Amino acid sequence: MKFFKSKYTQTxxxxxxxxxxxxLALGGYLTPLYNLTLNPLISFQSWLSVRxxxxxxxxxxxREVTELREQNxxxxxxxxxxxxxxxxxxxxxxxxxxxxxxxxxxxxxPEYDYIAATVIGREISPFLQYILIDKGTDxxxxxxxxxxxxxxxxxxxxxxxxxxxxxxxxxxxxSVVNVHLQSAETEAQLVGSLTGDxxxxxxxxxxxxxxGDVVLTSGLGGNYPPNxxxxxxxxVQQRDNALFQTASVQPIVDFSSINAVLVVVNFxxxxxxxxxxxx
Amino acid sequence: MIAHLVCVLSLVVAYIxxxxxxxxxxxxxxxxxxxxxxxxxxxLQENVENSWLWTVIAGVLISMVSAMPLYAPLFGYLxxxxxxxxxxxxxxxxxxxxxxxxxxxxxxxxxxxxxxxxQINGSPIAWGESLDMVILPSxxxxxxxxxxxxxxxxxxxxxMNPLEVEP
Numbered sequence: 001m002k003f004f005k006s007k008y009t010q011t012x013x014x015x016x017x018x019x020x021x022x023x024l025a026l027g028g029y030l031t032p033l034y035n036l037t038l039n040p041l042i043s044f045q046s047w048l049s050v051r052x053x054x055x056x057x058x059x060x061x062x063r064e065v066t067e068l069r070e071q072n073x074x075x076x077x078x079x080x081x082x083x084x085x086x087x088x089x090x091x092x093x094x095x096x097x098x099x100x101x102x103x104x105x106x107x108x109x110p111e112y113d114y115i116a117a118t119v120i121g122r123e124i125s126p127f128l129q130y131i132l133i134d135k136g137t138d139x140x141x142x143x144x145x146x147x148x149x150x151x152x153x154x155x156x157x158x159x160x161x162x163x164x165x166x167x168x169x170x171x172x173x174x175s176v177v178n179v180h181l182q183s184a185e186t187e188a189q190l191v192g193s194l195t196g197d198x199x200x201x202x203x204x205x206x207x208x209x210x211x212g213d214v215v216l217t218s219g220l221g222g223n224y225p226p227n228x229x230x231x232x233x234x235x236v237q238q239r240d241n242a243l244f245q246t247a248s249v250q251p252i253v254d255f256s257s258i259n260a261v262l263v264v265v266n267f268x269x270x271x272x273x274x275x276x277x278x279x
Numbered sequence: 280m281i282a283h284l285v286c287v288l289s290l291v292v293a294y295i296x297x298x299x300x301x302x303x304x305x306x307x308x309x310x311x312x313x314x315x316x317x318x319x320x321x322x323l324q325e326n327v328e329n330s331w332l333w334t335v336i337a338g339v340l341i342s343m344v345s346a347m348p349l350y351a352p353l354f355g356y357l358x359x360x361x362x363x364x365x366x367x368x369x370x371x372x373x374x375x376x377x378x379x380x381x382x383x384x385x386x387x388x389x390x391x392x393x394x395x396x397x398q399i400n401g402s403p404i405a406w407g408e409s410l411d412m413v414i415l416p417s418x419x420x421x422x423x424x425x426x427x428x429x430x431x432x433x434x435x436x437x438x439m440n441p442l443e444v445e446p
Contacts, residue, residue, distance in 0.1 A: 011332060014283065018336055041291070049299040056304075121298030123346055126310045126413050127393050127404065130346050132298060158346060166346060174402050194404055195308050195412050256305075 035162055042164055046120045046134045053259055080151050080252060084229045087182060087214060091227060112225065114148075114262040115139055120164070129172035129196055131155075133261060136163045144223070144269030147261045152229040152252040153177070153217060154261050156269070165263075170230070171196040171255050179230060180218035184209050187218050188247075190230060196255060200233070200247040207245075209236050215249055222270025281439055286321065286333045289435070293317045294341070309416030311424050314341065315359050315389060319381045319425075320432035322363040323374060326440040334360045351396035355389035362388065375429065382425040383418060390414040 024030045115135055123130035135141050137160055147154040147167045155175070158168040170177050175192040179200065188203045203209055213233040219226030231251040238245045297313045304310065314337065322330035338353030345352050363381045394409050 007328060010280070011329070014332065022339075041295070045295050045299055048295060049303075052300050053303070121295075122302035124297055124302060124312070124314070124341065124352070125345060125347050125393055126302075126305065126308055126417055127390075127397055127402075127409070128346050168346070173397075173404055174400075194408055256303075 031162075038161075038163060042120065042134055046118055049120045050118065050259075053257070057257075077150055080229065083214075084152075084227075087216065087229070088227055112264045113266040115141065115265050116260060116262055117141075117147075117165070118260050119258050123166075127173070127194065129169040129175075129192060129255070130158065131167050131169065131258060131261075133165050133167060133263075134163070135263065136161050136165050138162050140265050141165050141263055142265075144271075146224050146228070146264045146267055146269075148228060148264065149253055149258065149261055152231065153224065154253055154255075154258065156223060157263065167261065169196075169255055171198055171251070177224060177230070178218045178220035180216050180226070181207075181209060181233070182214035182216060184213055187220065190215065190249065198231070198249045198251055200249055201244065203236075203245045203247060205238070205243070205245055209233055209245070209247055211235055222272060224269075225264065225267050282327065282329055283333070285435060285439060286329060287336075289317060289321075289432075290314065290333065290337050294344075306416040306420050308412040309414065309418075309420060311417065311420035312386070312389070313424070313428070315356065315385055316382065316421060316424055316428040317432060318356055318359050319363050319385055320378060320429045321436075322360045323367050323377055323381065323429070324432065324436045325367070326436055330360050330364070331357075347393060347396060348400040349396045351393055355392050358388045358392065359385040374433075375426070378425050378429040379422060382421050386418040386421045387414065390417060 021030065025034060117133035117135040117139075119131050120134045121132040123132075133141075133147075141157060141160050143157055143160055145157045147156060153170055155167045155169040155172075157165050159166040168175060169192070170190065171192040173192050173194050175190075177190040179188050179190045180186075181188060181200075181203070184203075184207050186204060186207045186209075188200045190198055191201050192198055200209075200215065211233050215230045215232065217224040217226055217228040217230065229252055231249045231253075234248040234250045236245060236247045293313045301311045301313050318330065318334055318337070321327055322334075334356050335353070338356040339350070341352045341356075342350040359381070362384050366377050366381055366384075390409070390413060394404055394406065394414075397404050
């Protein structure tokens, strides 16, 4: 019995048991047990997150302004929705005038299906901008699906398990989104940063971009659907000898207080990586 | 055996609190790392012997959950326990001071490791901006939370290993 009570034997037994469990998990044998364990964990995480966010909002909002702020948020949401609708309608009208007969209404006016998901956490590392949601493959979420709010684009699904998923925000430093500038009629790239600010890159020098210009997804690259609202241009920077101009963008979504997102489930991202030549 | 159970339960609680609360409460772009603080405080305790084992397990599992590349969280947390164990034998008379030193050194080590891992992976992250916006604010937050976390862990370990009073 002394043999089994020694700390080395205990450590070896624990290491072997944990290794065995990891191998069984990797082989898929523990999926029912995995789901059984994760479901309450994710439920508790969701419960705690919702209450914490509510408490934070309650503590940080002045009492007398709360109602006005709610009304303002509602009106802002409606204005944003109407603005997005207006932009879409204008684009549809322009295309219809040019080639109505060839117009594919399914492409220009897609009816997306959404799954609503609650944000249950954020990435542990402060260098990365990711959120965790409480919906996974069991609910129809797949890798690469775009995530939006009623205001605009949030990001895309980066990893997914049975009942949770991780979304890479467009503010992440490795995120690149192909965008279309509404007024300037040009394409550009929206890139994130370490601090969560987003900016436009690859804007041709001969294009005039003004503060307030609307930034939409262009759909190029196949990672995001076209015409999703992202934000507005704040300022434009032109450097001497630079090949392109850049611009700061004010995103329409407040990424610091996202409570829920909508995942577009009927959009399939196009994997263009096989078409990119290797070095 | 109780030490193993307490450690794994504490790590699960720390992970949930980290993702739901601490990661959503940044100072500039830096956040406190509750798991780092727990592992540092846990491995500073004299009566605890399982810190390496659970650091490896926690590091592997968090590496799988996190979007950080190259298993950086695992090596980061191993470094935390390494620094902690190294200092435990040198500053053992003043454990609170040891906790502060370990927290500071561990934060710099872990965040530097993250920057290197991300740069290797192709992220356009600059050292100067990382230091100003993430590393220093994270270090400050970790130092603020170091004392309460150490007190809680010290209390837990004290309850697990009560002092024997001779009759």
